[in-house]
Amino acid sequence: MEFMEIIKGRRSVRRFKDEKIPREHLLKILEAGIWAPSGSNIQPWEFILVTQEPTIEKIKLISPGLFGNPAALIICCINKKRAEKGGRLGENTALMDVSMAAQNMMLMAYSLGIGSCPIVSFNKTALKELLNIPEDVEPVLIISLGYPEFWPKPPKRRPLEEVVHVEEYGKPLEG
Amino acid sequence: MKNTESLLKDEHFKLLSFLITSARGCVNEPVLYGPLRLVDAAARLIDIMKKEGKVTPEIEELQKLIEEKKDLVMYDEEGFINFLDELSKRLGEIIKKVD
Numbered sequence: 001m002e003f004m005e006i007i008k009g010r011r012s013v014r015r016f017k018d019e020k021i022p023r024e025h026l027l028k029i030l031e032a033g034i035w036a037p038s039g040s041n042i043q044p045w046e047f048i049l050v051t052q053e054p055t056i057e058k059i060k061l062i063s064p065g066l067f068g069n070p071a072a073l074i075i076c077c078i079n080k081k082r083a084e085k086g087g088r089l090g091e092n093t094a095l096m097d098v099s100m101a102a103q104n105m106m107l108m109a110y111s112l113g114i115g116s117c118p119i120v121s122f123n124k125t126a127l128k129e130l131l132n133i134p135e136d137v138e139p140v141l142i143i144s145l146g147y148p149e150f151w152p153k154p155p156k157r158r159p160l161e162e163v164v165h166v167e168e169y170g171k172p173l174e175g
Numbered sequence: 176m177k178n179t180e181s182l183l184k185d186e187h188f189k190l191l192s193f194l195i196t197s198a199r200g201c202v203n204e205p206v207l208y209g210p211l212r213l214v215d216a217a218a219r220l221i222d223i224m225k226k227e228g229k230v231t232p233e234i235e236e237l238q239k240l241i242e243e244k245k246d247l248v249m250y251d252e253e254g255f256i257n258f259l260d261e262l263s264k265r266l267g268e269i270i271k272k273v274d
């Protein structure tokens with residue numbers, strides 16, 4: 001699959017088939033995550049892989065933005081002690097690092113025919129309690145994974161001409 | 176008193192969890208996520224009503240409309256608001272019919 005095809009093909013999937021994801025594919029997805037760029041090479045991330053149905057059901061109870069019946073969840077967290085090494089920028093950089101890791105994982109998932117959805121609408125306090133996440137580790141994103149019932153149509157993108165500024169802000173991309 | 180195991184499968188408890196966590200989420204989320212959570216809760220409530228034999232075809236249509244249109248919030252704000260109007264209109268029609 002062409003790389004641009006993977007980037008453009010990935011969609012946020014919210015309806016999944018009742019089908020397990022092989023462990024080796026889950027590990028491949030996680031491996032893609034740890035190869036993301038990281039500011040000062042701090043690698044502030046921690047990932048919690050959840051595949052047990054009862055636990056997924058409990059997480060669904062406290063996650064209004066989690067739709068469908070995913071086969072697995074990856075809870076992307078920031079290790080705040082590690083992030084502190086990044087100084088005053090540490091918190092922001094950590095969030096960017098984890099975001100890039102999440103994108104790597106979602107693209108890898110798509111390349112394996114697995115749908116994903118990034119979710120920020122979940123209750124952090126309840127999730128920390130539920131999964132015994134320590135105080136200095138902050139869950140920031142849930143990625144749901146599963147085989148899609150269908151691939152949703154892509155929403156419109158703001159065109160390059162609108163979002164790209166050439167050489168200085170306000171000078172549009174032409175031709 | 177129910178035990179924890181059965182509580183997790185209880186549809187009312189699921190709705191209760193959804194409402195509480197949505198309330199907290201709405202503090203920080205985009206404004207239109209409030210209406211989204213409410214109509215999502217409405218669809219979940221209709222599921223419960225179905226199991227209790229309280230759903231008319233018209234109410235079932237409301238749920239179908241919610242499932243079809245709630246995602247508009249992600250990419251078509253105006254369309255999402257129109258959908259809420261449509262939903263309200265249909266609800267009004269249902270209530271009007273009641274003796």
